[in-house]
Amino acid sequence: MNDRADAIDLRRLIYFVAVAEELHFGRAAARLAIAQPPLSRQVAQLEADLGVILIDRSRMQIRLTQAGSVLLERARDVLERLDRAQREIKRIGEGFSGHLRVAFVGSATYGVLPNVIKAFRLAYPEVELALSAMNNAELKRAVIQREIDIAVARPSLDDEELKVEPLHHEPLILALPAALASAQARPIRLADIKSNTFVLYPRKPRPSFADYILKICLDEGFIPKSQVLAQDFQTAISLISVGVGIALVPESVSQSERPGVTYCTYIGSNPGASLSLNYRRDNRMPHLFNFLKIAKKVTSARAGLKA
Template sequence: MEFRQLQLFVAVAEELHFGRAASRVRMAQPPFSQQIRKLESELGVDLLIRTSRRVALTPAGQQLLAHAKALFAKRAEAIASVRHVAKGEAGLLRVGFGASSAFGVLPEIIRRFRIRHPQVILRLDDRESLDIGAALSHGDLDIAILRAPFQYEGIETEPLFQERFVLALPQDHPLAGKKRIAMAALAGESFILFPRAIAPGLHDTIASICIQAGFSPRVVHEASSWPSVISLVKAGLGITIAPSSAKSVLSDGVVFKALPEMPARAELVLAFPRRVLSPAAMLFREVASAAMR
């Protein structure tokens, strides 16, 4: 039993007239009738009651009509689904991100993407940077948002967003009341940073900033999320240099200060395999780029 046979049967079952049904499917009536007879022969049942005055469905014909309509609906659904996936408008999209990039732009990009492409299932994966590189390379992730600099064999990056660094201090810190803070004034401070294993780009950038100011940061505590870093700062355990988006971590006991003399910027990049992007990943790339303009 083929789809074409079912299409012919549905036509005659709905028209209850061989001439009109044949015309509806653009066939001559004799071959049309032959195909219906062939279908009945293959199934071993009578689907239609034929008289000189009328055509009617047998109980078996009524049952086949219900099944045929359900099959056609599933077929249309499958075709539409496949086409949506091919366009990136449906299916699964696996997005990786580092803990240091979880604040700021990521929530806004996700919000916009879900509004524009609600049928795409987003799977967000928080990993260490090197793990993200491996996952992208092995095909376990489709695209990722990471702190620059980031390098991994076979993975391309493109700039997404830049923001200033700020200094986070406990509110009772002696420098908290200063209007302008020189980097050199931080030489003796205790620093709280992300572990290098989790965010090597961010860790190395902050270390480089300090070295350029004439000192190496004395890291006394490490934490793997901005809420944890800021909480440790609030507790008076040290200070940190953070992207300005970290200010979205609400904390009454922390003061954020601009560092005017700092030339470096905290940069986020999109990372993806060098091979052709999936359609859904391409749409995510477009939304992310548009969100940051």
């Protein structure tokens, strides 16, 4: 075999398969939508490249040589694999396959995000969706360092490398130990319960959602004298359930009942809590934009139901 056989021309391989399957140059040419003379020349050139005779032309009806039969079998496999690879790559390029990494703050597991994830999985079942929980600081580091594709944060992440898309805005409510809630007169004014211990989260790093809540308290004219810092939202709710203190939390949290915890509205400063989708400006992967599209569709439908 000469040096030219080191790489087989793909077009010539396709032409050979057509001739080998039709066992007729005219029918093969018609199948390929080309003229017969260039087809014959390409097959002959393939034989010259390989240094073997692939087609026995000595009879009225052509037939494959032993080498031709082996090449046909191998060529079919190569072309099938190539076609499969092209289809797979195309689906990844269109966002219908591949993987997407999404991380979120703990409180995002209530409300709209689970519906967005469910809708995305339904629309793109072949996309592997990797999910993980992080606090805002971890989210910012991970998305900037390309360890995740989308950070679902509260509040939004502030960095010039990131783009922010609003996902959902909701009011804040009080989370109280059940015993305290039953003894508290209604309506509850935030300033009237300032003597209670405020459970804030996360503990670190700062600034964080904890500082956002402290700013609300300051707007009401006080700073909680007694504060307990929890590492995350789930720990904060657990502390409230055993009577450690109270907390301001997103309204969607109340959709999941927790023994020992009562949720209620309050009177006072309530700028609400916003959930946002944060991603790198230079991330152009179609999976990300498909997720954003699904998120907008779900939140629009949700807003329509509430209207």
